[in-house]
Amino acid sequence: MKGQMHVPFNAPTFLGGEMDGIRQAIANGHISGNGFFTLECEKYLEALVGVKRAFLTTSCTHALEMCGLLLDLRPGNEFIVPSFTFVSTVNALALRGATPVFVDVRPDTLNLDEEAVARKVNARTKAIVAVHYGGVGCEMTRLGEIARQHGTAIIEDNAHGLTGKYRGQPLGTFGRFATLSFHETKNVSCGEGGALLLNDEADIERAEILREKGTNRSKFFRGQVDKYTWVDVGSSYVMSEILAAYLGVQLNAHERIQARRRAIWNLYRERLQPWADKQGIQLPYVPPECDQPYHLFYLILPTLEDRQALIAHLREAQINAVFHYQALHASPMGQRFGGLPGDCPVTERLGDCLVRLPFYFALDEAAQNRVIDRVLEFKVR
Ligand SMILES: Cc1ncc(COP(=O)(O)O)c(C=O)c1O
Secondary structure: OOOOOOEOOOOOOOOOOHHHHHHHHHHOOOOOOOOHHHHHHHHHHHHHHHOOEEEEEOOHHHHHHHHHHHOOOOOOOEEEEEOOOOHHHHHHHHOOOOEEEEEOEOOOOOOEOHHHHHHHOOOOEEEEEEEOHHHOOOOHHHHHHHHHHHOOEEEEEOOOOOOOEEOOEEOOOOOOEEEEEOEOOOOOOOEOOEEEEEOOHHHHHHHHHHHEOOEOHHHHHOOOOOOOOEOOOOOEOEOOHHHHHHHHHHHHOHHHHHHHHHHHHHHHHHHHHHHHHHHOOEOOOOOOOEEOOOOOOEEEOOOHHHHHHHHHHHHHOOEOOEOOOOOOOOOHHHHHOOOOOOOOHHHHHHHHHEEEOOOOOOOOHHHHHHHHHHHHHOOOO
């Protein structure tokens, strides 16, 4: 259809004040990391989530890599991950030579199936990675029990879920480690960025060193040591002040961003639920014990053909809807780790049948209603 406005899947949130923040960072004469804005964002996150320490990083991927380093993962170690996740959840730890053990997800929340975790955990398991899909919390009570019984660390990959809660407790406070993403697709963003959240005091000093190329540079700048030297392995995971300034403006406005996203999510749910029920299409499920951050709105169609037909139907109207994770255990790399197609049937079905609708801060009601009207025209085969 000609003349219709394109509705993208995502548009990065831009509030306006970000430019002032960036100008200020430049005026401060400090655009590398660990300056005024970085510290402000870290303090803000520590208070908002309620963790012992937050470190801004260059990405969520890098924050996950730091978890692998802090755990001293090595060949022979295993870690349990959902097959339904982003590659970084696995790669970041596999980089240390540890072996991923893929488990399936629950068909309701699309989160780690905690009973499948209980079956796979063993003496080699060094970490269980709980990915809170769409910021809806995993079954943290049960996962916590399993981890305690086996002396295994929990890493919360909370790339989607800043401000999400499980039984009233913020996501990011359950594991020894948690990670956040500020990639442009996330609710609060700075283009590319992330954070490592620490709940164990004992990890703080080493994390700071790992993030600073294995040096005690941060201690030196605080005047705590008189020499700046190489003390450990490490890498370059510090976020630039320019990005931290941008991020700080969005963090301060997170309630305004959330309020708009809640309205978008609720309108999708309200207008699509009756249509979805009639056609056997599954919409997001948020258990009563979870507070979600309204990060995603997805539909699970009965078949791959239906999903592809819906994407094409929306594309004809200049609307961009996209699928999500493809089963990692069945990918070429996953199979090198022993994964076999058929191992995780729920994940495989989601790879084929799930589609996400346009969802971003600046999505106005007229454009959203146009998306919904077009979806409502669609019939499964
Ligand atoms: C569950 C999950 N973990 C990690 C990441 C990686 O985030 P980043 O792009 O900040 O490295 C993503 C990316 O969207 C993700 O969906």
